[in-house]
Amino acid sequence: MNEVPETVDIDGKPINVGSNVRYINTDTIGVIEEIMTDDEGTWALLDTTQLYYRINTLQITEKVSSKGKEHVLTEEETKELLKARSEAGQEKVEEVFQATGGG
CATH class of the missing domain: 1.20.5 (Single alpha-helices involved in coiled-coils or other helix-helix interfaces)
Structure with missing residues (x-):
C-alpha cells in the first residue's frame, strides 16, 4: 500500500487525514487517521472503528462522533x-x- 497525499469524497470535496467524514452505508462518523491505496482502490482508516473504508463511500460531514468521550x-x-x-x-x-x- 502506498500513501495518497490528497483525494476526494463521494461529492468531489477534498478529503485528507484529519477530515471528519460519514460512511454513507451505515452513517458511521469518524476522523480519517490514514489514507492508503492498493490495487483495489483508495482506503481511509476511521478513528471510531479502526476499519478501512473506500474513499468513494465517504462524505465530508460537520457531524462529530461522540465515541470515546465520557x-x-x-x-x-x-x-x-x-x-x-x-x-x-x-x-x-x-x-x-x-x-x-x-x-
Whole structure:
C-alpha cells in the first residue's frame, strides 16, 4: 500500500487525514487517521472503528462522533441518580411483597 497525499469524497470535496467524514452505508462518523491505496482502490482508516473504508463511500460531514468521550457526573448528578435508583428499587421490593403476600 502506498500513501495518497490528497483525494476526494463521494461529492468531489477534498478529503485528507484529519477530515471528519460519514460512511454513507451505515452513517458511521469518524476522523480519517490514514489514507492508503492498493490495487483495489483508495482506503481511509476511521478513528471510531479502526476499519478501512473506500474513499468513494465517504462524505465530508460537520457531524462529530461522540465515541470515546465520557460524561463525568457531577456530585449533584450522582446523588440524584442514586436517589432515583434507590426509589425504583424500593418500589420493586414493595411489588414483590404485594404479589407474594397471601392471607
